[in-house]
Amino acid sequence: MSESQPLTGKVAIVTGASAGIGRATARALAAAGAHVIVTARRSDRLDSLVAEIHGSGGSATARAADVATLSDVQSVVDATVDQSGRVDILVNNAGIMKIASITENDVDDWTAMVDVNIKGVLHFLSAVMPHMIERGSGHIVSVGSLAGRRPFPGASVYAATKFAVRALSWGLHLELGSAHGIRVTDIQPGYVSTDLLSDQPDTLAVWDEAWSGRRTLQAEDIARAVEFAVTSPDHVSVSEILVRPTDQPT
Ligand SMILES: NC(=O)c1ccc[n+]([C@@H]2O[C@H](COP(=O)([O-])OP(=O)(O)OC[C@H]3O[C@@H](n4cnc5c(N)ncnc54)[C@H](OP(=O)(O)O)[C@@H]3O)[C@@H](O)[C@H]2O)c1
Numbered sequence: 001m002s003e004s005q006p007l008t009g010k011v012a013i014v015t016g017a018s019a020g021i022g023r024a025t026a027r028a029l030a031a032a033g034a035h036v037i038v039t040a041r042r043s044d045r046l047d048s049l050v051a052e053i054h055g056s057g058g059s060a061t062a063r064a065a066d067v068a069t070l071s072d073v074q075s076v077v078d079a080t081v082d083q084s085g086r087v088d089i090l091v092n093n094a095g096i097m098k099i100a101s102i103t104e105n106d107v108d109d110w111t112a113m114v115d116v117n118i119k120g121v122l123h124f125l126s127a128v129m130p131h132m133i134e135r136g137s138g139h140i141v142s143v144g145s146l147a148g149r150r151p152f153p154g155a156s157v158y159a160a161t162k163f164a165v166r167a168l169s170w171g172l173h174l175e176l177g178s179a180h181g182i183r184v185t186d187i188q189p190g191y192v193s194t195d196l197l198s199d200q201p202d203t204l205a206v207w208d209e210a211w212s213g214r215r216t217l218q219a220e221d222i223a224r225a226v227e228f229a230v231t232s233p234d235h236v237s238v239s240e241i242l243v244r245p246t247d248q249p250t
Contacts (some may be wrong), residue, residue, distance in 0.1 A: 005033030006231045011084045013037045013076065015067055015124060016094030018045035020194030021143060024219035025091055028227045030058030037080050039063045040094065067094045067120030070127075077127035086135065089230050090128050092121045092142040092165075097196050099154045099203045110157045117161035121168065132182050139183040139230050140176075142169055143222070146190045146244060154203075162188075166240070173239060183237040185229040190244030192217040214247035 002008065012029045016022035018040035030036045030053045038046050038060055046062035053060040063079060065072035080087055095117045098109035121142055132138030147155055148162030169186035176182035193216045197204040222243060229238040 008033035010034045010088040012089035014091040018042045021219045021222045022093040024223035028223040035059040068115040073123040089139045097158045136181045141185045144186045144188045188242040190248045
């Protein structure tokens with residue numbers, strides 16, 4: 001293990017790795033020496049990421065899965081354990097955000113956010129936890145949100161899902177930290193320029209206008225926070241990191 005590659009020998013699963021924060025995190029962990037399993041639904045994007053990581057001298061495997069489907073998730077983890085023998089780091093990053101006034105009463109969007117942002121995290125937790133407990137070590141990182149501390153209008157249900165991630169992370173530290181040597185981190189980004197709102201062009205236009213002339217975060221800014229947490233010494237459990245653009249007034 002070299003100083004520049006502190007994750008050499010480690011195996012990391014990154015969810016939502018086909019875009020944005022997950023893609024940047026996968027690149028960062030691979031550059032730090034980890035073998036990275038990249039997962040999301042769009043396999044063409046996962047394949048191009050793996051090719052890029054291999055091209056940079058890193059190590060990665062693509063495994064397509066829908067985090068809302070427990071059997072998909074279990075297959076990703078089982079194949080990883082079969083091939084690599086371990087899962088050291090899980091980055092629960094896959095997520096969706098549907099912005100709308102609560103009065104629109106869009107139960108389908110609420111359900112979709114619960115399925116991906118909460119159940120997706122629980123599915124991966126369920127699949128990796130037995131392996132981590134057996135080995136007496138592991139690190140579960142989840143990408144929560146500033147909205148998981150402070151809801152904003154139009155994002156009540158999204159915020160609720162991220163409050164859930166924060167509560168779960170807190171509880172996991174209590175139940176898995178001292179008893180099983182497992183570290184837990186909740187990364188809470190403010191506004192990051194990604195594809196998160198690409199399916200909601202009207203909202204995106206409003207946000208773009210509001211942010212005009214101000215600098216948002218880039219996915220790499222969050223990847224750096226994940227890397228900091230997972231490369232901290234084993235006795236250090238970085239519980240939460242809130243990262244906001246300097247220009248973000250909320
Ligand atoms: N951007 C921000 O300002 C911001 C702020 C705070 C927190 N976050 C959080 O950061 C995380 C990453 O978001 P991002 O901003 O990087 O957005 P993004 O560019 O839209 O990426 C979202 C990722 O989640 C994956 N995903 C969505 N639904 C999925 C499903 N059912 N199964 C598997 N993968 C799924 C997508 O892959 P596929 O479509 O290929 O499946 C994609 O890789 C999310 O949890 C988000 O809530 C973002």
